[in-house]
Amino acid sequence: MNYQPLKLLLILPWFSVALAEGTTTLQGPIAIEADRMEMNQRQGTSHYRGNVLLKQGELLIKADSITLHTKGKELQRVEISGSPATLRQHSDNADQAIRAEARQMDYHPQQGWIEFRGAAQLWRQGNEFSGESIRYNLRQRMVKASGGTEGEERVRVLLQPATADKQQEPKP
Numbered sequence: 001m002n003y004q005p006l007k008l009l010l011i012l013p014w015f016s017v018a019l020a021e022g023t024t025t026l027q028g029p030i031a032i033e034a035d036r037m038e039m040n041q042r043q044g045t046s047h048y049r050g051n052v053l054l055k056q057g058e059l060l061i062k063a064d065s066i067t068l069h070t071k072g073k074e075l076q077r078v079e080i081s082g083s084p085a086t087l088r089q090h091s092d093n094a095d096q097a098i099r100a101e102a103r104q105m106d107y108h109p110q111q112g113w114i115e116f117r118g119a120a121q122l123w124r125q126g127n128e129f130s131g132e133s134i135r136y137n138l139r140q141r142m143v144k145a146s147g148g149t150e151g152e153e154r155v156r157v158l159l160q161p162a163t164a165d166k167q168q169e170p171k172p
Contacts (some may be wrong), residue, residue: 030056032066044070058090063105080105084119099123102134112139120145126160 035050046068048054054061063085069077080087084101091097103118113135116122120134122143131145132153147153 030054034066044072044076060088062086075109078105078107078109080107097124100134100136113137128158129155130157131155 032048032052032054034048034052037046037048039046048066050064052061052063052066054063054066061080063080063082065079065081067079068075069079081104084103085105087098087100087105089098100114100116100120100122102116102120105114105116107114116134116136118132120131122129122134122136124143129143129145132148133146135144136142137144145155145157147155
């Protein structure tokens with residue numbers, strides 16, 4: 001069966017994402033492109049499958065599958081999966097930009113956190129975090145990472161030192 005790409009522009013005022021503290025909350029239209037979609041208004045779910053692109057402001061998510069869960073007009077949860085799924089949020093302030101990839105992502109806007117699972121990687125402020133699971137608290141800007149349950153996968157972190165401009169003390 002040959003599916004033509006399905007292009008949707010959804011005006012969802014209840015879907016606001018603040019992935020980087022200190023940036024403007026993303027509001028307004030969400031553009032979703034996918035090969036297929038199913039929406040069940042009674043259950044409050046919409047499923048997008050096949051080469052899914054979700055764009056809202058500076059946020060871009062690429063995935064094999066995205067499912068939105070709503071209650072009333074409020075977004076409760078976003079499930080994202082891919083091989084890998086990628087998330088990018090650009091910002092005028094480079095320190096606030098975020099990039100992540102994982103096989104699965106769960107975003108909980110009401111609680112203010114996102115979890116990346118399955119070969120998860122997160123890049124923020126030049127620092128790199130990787131592990132089987134990474135949980136990022138958007139409000140507190142806190143990262144928690146864990147390795148695999150078998151003990152074979154470990155957490156890896158690369159912290160960048162302050163730039164030379166920030167390290168130099170002013171001369172008297």
